[in-house]
Amino acid sequence: MSETLKLTELVKRPAVGKAGKPITVKANFFEIQRLPDITVFHYDVTISPEDLPPVVNRKIYDDFITTYGKSELGGARPVYDGRKNLFSAKELKFDSKTFDITLDKIAQPNPKRPVEVFKVKIRKVATINLEELHRFLTKKSAMTNNILTGIMALDVLIRHKPALLYATVGSSFFTPEGKQSLNGALEVWRGFYQSARPAVGKMMINLDVSATAFFQPGSLIEIVIKVLNLRNPNDLGRTSPPLNWSKVEKFIKGLRITLTHRDKSKKGFKIAKLVQKSARQYKFKVDSNKADAQGKPTQVETTIEAYFQQTYGRKLQFPNLPCVAIGKTAIVPMEVCSVVEGQRYPKKLDDKQTADMIKFTCQPPHVRANTIKDGLRILNYENNEFLKDFGLKISTEMATIKARSLPPPVISYHPSSKDANFTPNDGAWNLIGKKVAQGTTLGSWGVVVFGNERDVPTDQANGFIRQLVVTCTATGMNIPNKSPPIVYANPHGDIEGALRQAWQRAGNAVKSQPQLLLCILPTTGVPLYAEIKRVTDTVLGVSSQCIQVKHTRDPRPQYCANVCLKINVKLGGMNSHLAGNMLPFLTSKPTILMGADVSHPAPGDTVRPSIASLVGSMDAKASRYSASIRVQTAKTETIADLTDMAVELLKTFYQTCGRKPERIMMYRDGVSEGQFKEVLEKELAALKAACHRLEATYNPKITFVVVQKRHHARFFPMRREDGDRSGNCKSGLVVDTDIVHPCEFDFYLQSHAGLLGTSRPAHYYVLYDDNKFTADEMQEFTFRLCHLYARCTRTVSMVPPAYYAHLVAARARFHSKNEQWSDSASTESGVGDASSYGRLKPELAKVMWFM
Template sequence: MSASASSGPVITLLPRRPGVGRLGKAIQVRSNYVEIQQLPNIRITHYDVTVTPDVPPPVNRKVFDQFITTFKVSDLANSRPVYDGRKNLFSPKEFPFESRTFEITLTSDIQQHSKRPPPKFTLKVKKVATINLEELHLFLQGKSAQTNNCLTAIMALDVLIHHAPAMLYATIGRSFYTPAGKQPLAGPLDAWRGYYQSVRPAAGKMMINVDVSATAFFQSGNLVEMVAKILNLKTPDDLRRSTSPLNWKKVEKLIKGLRITVTHRERSSRSFKIFGITDKAASDTRFTSRLDKDDPQSKEVEMDIVTYFKDTYNMVLKFPMLPCIVVGKFVILPLEVCTVIQGQRYMKKLDERQTADMITFTCQPPNARANNIKDGLRILNFEGNEFLKDFGMKVSSEMICIKARVLAAPTVVYSSSTRESSFVPRDGAWNLRDKKVFQGATLGSWGVVVFASERDAPAPQINGFIRQLVDTCTATGMVIVNKNPPIAYMSPQGNIENSLKQIWIQAGNAVKSQPQLLVCVLPNTGVPLYAEIKRVTDTILGVSSQCIQIKHTRTPKIQYCANVCLKLNVKLGGTNQHLGSTMMPFITSRPTIILGGDVSHPQPGDTQRPSIASVVGSMDRFAARYAATVRVQTARTEAIADLGDMAVELLKSFFHSTGQKPERILFYRDGVSEGQFADVLKSEVAALKSACRRLDANYNPPLTFVIVQKRHHTRFFPNRREEGDKLGNCLPGTVIDTEIVHPFEHDFYLQSHGGLLGTSRPAHYYVLHDDNKFEADQIQELTYRLCHLFARCTRTVSVVPPAYYAHIVAARARFHSRGDRFSDTVSSESGASETSSYQTIKPELMKVMWFM
């Protein structure tokens, strides 16, 4: 750590930035940040707001708008405050009261033509604090810690920039969405483009991160049309003609909770919420009604919905055979008089077709994304924002231009017996032509199981594929002793565990030795069969498995077989590639273990299934081979609960594998947000230190703990075309550690991969603990070089491999639960039984990269 970084007051418990990096070719890039050129120089007053009755934020905002319209001049010192839609109000002027309750009547055009009285609300406003921005200025200049006052000031600025768009557009979190340029997804959904914005502290200044986002909304319009789309019918008329029974349960599940308006009443703009669907058709649904609604003494008669609409509204229903929707205790409506209101977000998981459509919609090349961000800046119109003017804040309307560096690629090494055994990759990619893996595994005992009939996958086809796979593996440096493994056909609907046990026994008997590998040919891409194969092979048989789709066996391609070979080699204990001996002195000069950790959580809303923690550790002096360990823990717990035991396991494995104790530890931790830094730092660094002491009271190797973040909205665009790749993305090795990073803590952005589609996302690395006293260049270069060692492809990857492997392991361990619980749509009945249903990986696999 540099002397200047360590001097001065203690303003953070995290490592200070040890200067900035110097290595690499200097370039300029644009980033999707705009600078706050002038922060408010006033005292901002923070108020707590309580709206009664409790309603969602969009209604709160309408109540707030009415409140300002009614009371701004008379009671609020003519102030123009901003509101977050929930509890927080920030005002550029102090109100002439500490606490006060206001009665609000929510009037609108709708009420003018309605017999219903307008809704009334109570809005209580109470002063919380006065925010002085002086502390924020000191923090940005690196002279003060990030105090609670700083955090509240940043929150106030965040609410300030979000207030105007939130009053005009559909708002979700930090993004607002507009229907302009929307595109249909499969079924009843549209993809809307949105614009994300967030106030971020940076080196010496505040920035606003602006990005494009997208989410799914229900299509607005006639409800009958929506129902036809839900049921995959071409037109609403098909609802009349459909011979097979329609799945109304599916329809009800999807439309429940939607808000609609009706078309049969003149001037009525009242909205209704859908509670369900009737069991009977409109023509069969009968109820009693008075002949004269205005006369309580009028005779009651029984009639059906069709007759009622003809008599009351002179309207002939076109779809009397369809059920009605329930919108109140005594209110039902025919589908065809209902119009779905625009701007209702779809909250469930998208299906495969919808996901593919959404990817097509969001996958934009860098230039298109940059132009869309500029469109967002025009819509945001910071210069014309009256709220910003009242607070005295000025914001640039141009994306910032910042210094970046492109680090040089390292020398990648394959087997010395090949013509091009070492080389420097270009643009983050290379191929296996004329190369053999550094250390080829030997495959003697294996079997093939085809989960299909011989008609769908004829024996000659499967034999031809196996021949090509064996030839490719041999050419790539593996030793295949048995070139004719036993092949069995099994039903994909049968007992998968028994099927795999049978072929495992056949494979062992064929060469009288323990099977090393089962190749499974699958009929489709469905999760259930794949998940069951992995559960059985990982936790019951203790054998590596490789799944292949039938379509790849029809005309075997060498490129595909080579990709499979890379996976097979490491699953059997081989090493695919490593870096030149001088490329990573931190790792090669002294025994060093590289760890990666991640926690995989169940889907939002799933309160039963547990979280899964995984840690991987390097097992050789090249950081090329890894072992993995897994634990099941309480759902939604971000810290790795059993990290101490997991670390002990991996440290022992490293010693058994290399014959040496690690003298240094470098831990890359995936999946931690900024709000969780303090908790993870406190628990996980202590657990790692404790694990070392458990092995030996005097064993205390220096530890560096780095967070890896992928879920952020920072993007980079090369300033000059020749400084980018073919798609227009920044080149692999682009690193940024100035201007948009933390004012004084040690973080950096690294775009380590070459883009294949759309705009590449850099990884954000944040050093939380550093006994190894890394200089900026050291940690940046080491991290980039490690990205060339991902075992299953000949490309650099977007995040450092140990973190990537830990993520893969945690996702794979989801399949290790007994029963049908691998699908995100299935929930468990008992959290306790769910946790105990997870099975551990067999010890035989622990020495190889079984998870690849």
């Protein structure tokens, strides 16, 4: 035990896995080939006034280097993170000193404080010997604060130069080269993410492609036309229907602009707001040519339009448009504003923009690998003077990694199926000739068509229902009631009333509690779908299945089979399971698999809360799950009510299986490395507290694993036979050497077969383990579970308990009564306080309503 404590507080890697076929792959990691044991000097930087954005801080720092570099830094070339940290390979001449920097070239950062002189205080805080980092990488030392700071210094070092040359967001820098337009005055830029990562015996640079949305630069008028979805500038004059100027103001507020009517001025300004008055209406006073009795010039009233004509000889083209307020007091016409290039769009993209963004970023593996090489060319590590100062040499070749390909498990469907037990090939299979393992009976159900009989004729609806019934029956469900009652409803009307009516008619038709409402939707829009789910989940307590109207026109058996998989588990059935001996950890003792996630509101949303979800398996086959939800303070990652939620699921497990779980396996989604310690401490304690609340002596063995999908590791097959049709590595690829943590128990698993783009493996990190898994047991168990996602006949990219928890948290967002699911509703008042969220009806507690 003492050995483990010395190296890590988490679980130490038991040994490297051996199962599966050994293969080699390329990974987007580049080895730091030379990392000298130098001393790095760490300085704290305070720039006042404070709270300036990093881009302004960097400009001030740049000016500091130009002004004082030679005299004060003695040839040192420190690197700066744009906020507080400065690292130097040479010690500076002073321990603490304050410098004055005068800037006239940049926008005044805050109109309330038009400060042109900035104070830059640099103070030495630590010295770090990189020899400590070497000891950590070779498993001779535990992680210390010094080592963490050493890794941070390398991060700042590799990002310093790109940050001087390019637009930077977080760990990525972006270039307008090859940019593409997005709907609504935005454009997407390609960027490159880089991060220094400790690995086994060495440091690596993880380099990947990224993309983000920027505001389109240039004429503000052009941007307004796009925001308002108009064809040309002439449409700006229309009054019916009225133009949505508040939407424009929301979009342009805070944008940096330059003014085009004065040639010399390169000074930037920030847009404060839109002014309702136009240049023709807005009046102000100016000095006239005449003087009063005291000899002072008298003042006359003029309009902005007249002022521009007199002072600049410029006749305004759009004198009737609202003006723009910039800085503290200035008001200017919209047409003289030009938006500065390289400003990131911080808000959530709409559906069309998101789809375009995905198209832009979706690259097959060989294309992505080449793009990463482009990034390497732009970064040009060999000729980076800052890296040379620190003595670093970085490889220009992608790392070659030892990996293994795990064999797929045997999947079981109903014994009467043609292929009742089979081994899938390449992570995908189909339902032809197969029946679900346990089909349910659907006796009482109703159909709601959101639209009128012109849009969806009764014959069309009935034709789809017939095909669905035939397919569900062939797939192993029992549907005695083949013609459920159909209700037509206005998609913009009283949705709750329509669903209630359909529910009553379904119940009356066969004199029993309805099990399902099938809803036919006119579009893919969120508001209608969200309201249907709120009402069925929290008001009526009945499962619902939504389908789009386009699928009813020519119902395809393949589509109906996919719908059948969802309906069957929503009613408590089981679609498939693994053959008898495939999951010994689950079958040898009563074991509950749990998945947990927290869904946070969108960036910039200050009103909505976060939603925590916990799911738990309810059988020895890990095919049925129950879910628990809580609303909690926004943006907190730790699950606040985990004890209560776990008690709920442990009770349900006991009621369902008649036994208490002797083991708990928790897969926790969405935790970053910086949060490992906090989440483990709080949530492990909460799980144990739940067990003790049920019985003082109840101590099941717990294993706690974090699943990460938000990382930048990608794998590329080196030989064609190691790849699948999409050019990705095959399903079952596992990596637990070379690029993983020096001593902790983590591994990458690419469990799914790629469809589009480059597959992203899941990164599993074992934080706590009473069950003493070996590497092979943990990796094979996790991979096999990925074949049990109830909604499709493919392996999935992360383990189903974590996937289900993610679905539950996303669905619970729709349970709020006050929600306005439109683009403009991100800051509505009254939205999303905990009291507005309906509770799930108990009728759904034991079925997978969230599928």
